Each structure stands twice: as C-alpha cells, then as structure tokens.
Amino acid sequence: MTDRGLTLPSLMTRKRRVRPTSIVPPGNVAGRALLTVIAIMTFLASLTVGAVTLVSDTAATWQSQISREITVQVRPDDGLDMAGALRSVQMLALATPGVLSADILDDAATGRLLEPWLGEGLDLDELPVPRLVIIAIDEDAPPDFATLGNSVRAAVPQASLDDHRAWVSRLVSMARATVLIGIAILSLVMIATVLTVVFATRGAMTGNRHIIEVLHFVGARSSFIAAEFQRHFLKLGLVGAVAGGACALLVFLLVGYWTRANQATPEADQINALFGSFAIGWTGYGGVVVLVVAIGILTAVTSRITVTKQLAAIDMLSPVER
Structure with missing residues (x-):
C-alpha cells in the first residue's frame, strides 16, 4: 500500500493506461x-x-490518323479535264503497292470543307478550287511516296502529293x-x-x-x-x-x-x-x-x-x- 491507499498493481495498471504524448x-x-x-x-x-x-x-x-492517309491535290488549269485528271490519279494510286483505297472528294464534300469560309451554295465550276483525292495507305507496308509523287506529276502535271510529313x-x-x-x-x-x-x-x-x-x-x-x-x-x-x-x-x-x-x-x-x-x-x-x-x-x-x-x-x- 502507498500513502494514498493505492496498491503497487493498481499503480502499474494506471501506468499502462497512460498513453505517451506525441512529440x-x-x-x-x-x-x-x-x-x-x-x-x-x-x-x-x-x-x-x-x-x-x-x-x-x-x-x-x-x-496515327495522318499517317494512314495521304492526299493528292489537283489544281484547276485552262483546258484541264478535272474529272478525267481525278480519275487518272485515282487509277494510278490504286495500282501502287501499299495503297488500300483512293477516293475522289466529290463536289458536296469539297463544298462542306469550304463552307465555313465561303458560305453555302458554292458553284465549284466557277471557282478555281483545287480538288482532292484521298488515298488510304497500309501502315505496315506503305508505298514509296517519292515514286508515287513522281508518277502522279508525270500523269497529271497539275497534281501534287502531300504525305503530311510536315504535320507529323x-x-x-x-x-x-x-x-x-x-x-x-x-x-x-x-x-x-x-x-x-x-x-x-x-x-x-x-x-x-x-x-x-x-x-x-x-x-x-x-x-x-x-x-x-x-x-x-x-x-x-x-x-x-x-x-x-x-x-x-x-x-x-x-x-x-x-x-x-x-x-x-x-x-x-x-x-x-x-x-x-x-x-x-x-x-x-x-x-x-x-x-x-x-x-x-x-x-x-x-x-x-x-x-x-x-x-x-x-x-x-x-x-x-x-
């Protein structure tokens, strides 16, 4: 017993209950x-x-989207049969290894592209608007762009190929x-x-x-x-x-x-x-x-x-x- 009437076990029990204060x-x-x-x-x-x-x-x-497609632009010129030139480019592209498809951008699609700048109801025959051929390529086995570009220019001098390398x-x-x-x-x-x-x-x-x-x-x-x-x-x-x-x-x-x-x-x-x-x-x-x-x-x-x-x-x- 202590002078306060507490036994030693009770003191030890109280000591255990005291939680240390964090520093x-x-x-x-x-x-x-x-x-x-x-x-x-x-x-x-x-x-x-x-x-x-x-x-x-x-x-x-x-x-990835750009590398899957290339475009050929055909500029209008005096005496140029635009429809025939576009078909020539399309056939040439389809015959090239590594090309999956070649689609001519029709008048309606071209008009939609120009609509934000030139408005609706465009008559493309009256405007010197270049026309496009969209070529889808095989990413695993792409064609030789330099050879394809030279072939396109040889077939249609007003055409030019854009492989989008600058954008990439x-x-x-x-x-x-x-x-x-x-x-x-x-x-x-x-x-x-x-x-x-x-x-x-x-x-x-x-x-x-x-x-x-x-x-x-x-x-x-x-x-x-x-x-x-x-x-x-x-x-x-x-x-x-x-x-x-x-x-x-x-x-x-x-x-x-x-x-x-x-x-x-x-x-x-x-x-x-x-x-x-x-x-x-x-x-x-x-x-x-x-x-x-x-x-x-x-x-x-x-x-x-x-x-x-x-x-x-x-x-x-x-x-x-x-």
Missing part, C-alpha cells in the same frame, strides 16, 4: 497550413500529369515539348514541396525544442525522434496529396462530362477537335495515383532527413550554446 502536436495551425499547401501542390501537379497525358494521347491519335513532324515536336514542359513543372512542384516540408519540420522542432532536447540527451535515439516526425508528416502528406489529386481528377471528369453533354455547341466541338473526348484514360489516372503516393513518401522522407540533420547539429553545439 509533434497532432493538429495545429502550422500543420493545417502545410496540409493545404501540399493539397494545392498536388492539385497543380495532377493537372500537369493529366494535361501531358491528354496532349500526348491526342497527338498520337492525330499522328510538328505534332511530334509539340508532344515532346509538352512532355518536357510537364516534367519541368513537376520538378518545380516537387522542389517547392520539399522546401515547404523542410521549413515546417524545422518550425515543429523549434516549437518543441525543449522536449526534443530532453528526450535526446536522456538517451532517446535520433531514429526514434525522426520516426515520430516522419509518421506525423507522412499522414499530413498523404491527406493533402489525396485531397489535391481528387480535386484534379474531379476537374477532368467534369470537363469530360460537359464536353459529352454539349457536343452540338461550338465550344465543345473545338474541344473535341483538339482533345477528343477530353478523357485522360487509365494512364492519366494511374499517373495521378502514383503522384499522390510519391508526394506522401517524399514528405515523410524529407521530414526524417531534416530531423536527423537538426539533431546532429544539436550534438555539435557546446553546452553554453544549447
């Missing part, structure tokens, strides 16, 4: 601010990942530039996140400096103290990253839904022409998930390294400086 406060203003910053950074990074995926997929689709080159360059810009933005976001976590960790250590020093000098290992900070910041990083990533995915879902629901409007048509259905696909969703996990891990690792370095710096101080 890092579970919730404070600085923690909420860091969570908000991480959420904003993840939101911006997720938008970047989704945009890069969207543009890359769209550019690949454009490249521009699309590839645009996709590569987009990827490089996205990588640069992601790198800046990661660097900003690391710096934010470093300052937040130092601030938390400063606010609990006396507790940390007492624990450290009575024998608590640096790994134990660093693990406490790591656990705290891992939770903050994951919560903030999940919130930011979810908001970014919601933006893509809402824009995609709006595009599908307003397909008849000019705005939606322009988005469809540029980005298709505005769906980032499983690659984009997977990239956002990987990004969320990476930011959570980066936050925890950065906090642990910062704490370890700060404790090493404390060990190097003299008793007076402490």
Whole structure:
C-alpha cells in the first residue's frame, strides 16, 4: 500500500493506461497550413500529369490518323479535264503497292470543307478550287511516296502529293515539348514541396525544442525522434496529396462530362477537335495515383532527413550554446 491507499498493481495498471504524448502536436495551425499547401501542390501537379497525358494521347491519335492517309491535290488549269485528271490519279494510286483505297472528294464534300469560309451554295465550276483525292495507305507496308509523287506529276502535271510529313513532324515536336514542359513543372512542384516540408519540420522542432532536447540527451535515439516526425508528416502528406489529386481528377471528369453533354455547341466541338473526348484514360489516372503516393513518401522522407540533420547539429553545439 502507498500513502494514498493505492496498491503497487493498481499503480502499474494506471501506468499502462497512460498513453505517451506525441512529440509533434497532432493538429495545429502550422500543420493545417502545410496540409493545404501540399493539397494545392498536388492539385497543380495532377493537372500537369493529366494535361501531358491528354496532349500526348491526342497527338498520337492525330499522328496515327495522318499517317494512314495521304492526299493528292489537283489544281484547276485552262483546258484541264478535272474529272478525267481525278480519275487518272485515282487509277494510278490504286495500282501502287501499299495503297488500300483512293477516293475522289466529290463536289458536296469539297463544298462542306469550304463552307465555313465561303458560305453555302458554292458553284465549284466557277471557282478555281483545287480538288482532292484521298488515298488510304497500309501502315505496315506503305508505298514509296517519292515514286508515287513522281508518277502522279508525270500523269497529271497539275497534281501534287502531300504525305503530311510536315504535320507529323510538328505534332511530334509539340508532344515532346509538352512532355518536357510537364516534367519541368513537376520538378518545380516537387522542389517547392520539399522546401515547404523542410521549413515546417524545422518550425515543429523549434516549437518543441525543449522536449526534443530532453528526450535526446536522456538517451532517446535520433531514429526514434525522426520516426515520430516522419509518421506525423507522412499522414499530413498523404491527406493533402489525396485531397489535391481528387480535386484534379474531379476537374477532368467534369470537363469530360460537359464536353459529352454539349457536343452540338461550338465550344465543345473545338474541344473535341483538339482533345477528343477530353478523357485522360487509365494512364492519366494511374499517373495521378502514383503522384499522390510519391508526394506522401517524399514528405515523410524529407521530414526524417531534416530531423536527423537538426539533431546532429544539436550534438555539435557546446553546452553554453544549447
């Protein structure tokens, strides 16, 4: 029995029930601010990942569509039998190995192409409008474009072949530039996140400096103290990253839904022409998930390294400086 009437077993039982207090406060203003910053950074990074995926997929689709077709343009000229010239080009193309089909763009289709600029009811016989032959090629065994172009010009001097190589080159360059810009933005976001976590960790250590020093000098290992900070910041990083990533995915879902629901409007048509259905696909969703996990891990690792370095710096101080 003790002087308060408590037995030793009861004291030991009470001691077991006492839960240790975390070195890092579970919730404070600085923690909420860091969570908000991480959420904003993840939101911006997720938008970047989704945009890069969207543009890359769209550019690949454009490249595939362009590489499946080539066109022959026949320019009108005095005394030229346009119908006969178009048929000559069509027959020549069909006789070329690697060509799957050759279709003459008729007056109605040509009028629809020119309608946005010249209006309806065009009389193509009165306008010097070039006519087109659309040639579908075998992607696995394409024809020799140079030989085909020379044959077309020999048969119809007013004709010229366009294999769209300039467009394909521009699309590839645009996709590569987009990827490089996205990588640069992601790198800046990661660097900003690391710096934010470093300052937040130092601030938390400063606010609990006396507790940390007492624990450290009575024998608590640096790994134990660093693990406490790591656990705290891992939770903050994951919560903030999940919130930011979810908001970014919601933006893509809402824009995609709006595009599908307003397909008849000019705005939606322009988005469809540029980005298709505005769906980032499983690659984009997977990239956002990987990004969320990476930011959570980066936050925890950065906090642990910062704490370890700060404790090493404390060990190097003299008793007076402490």
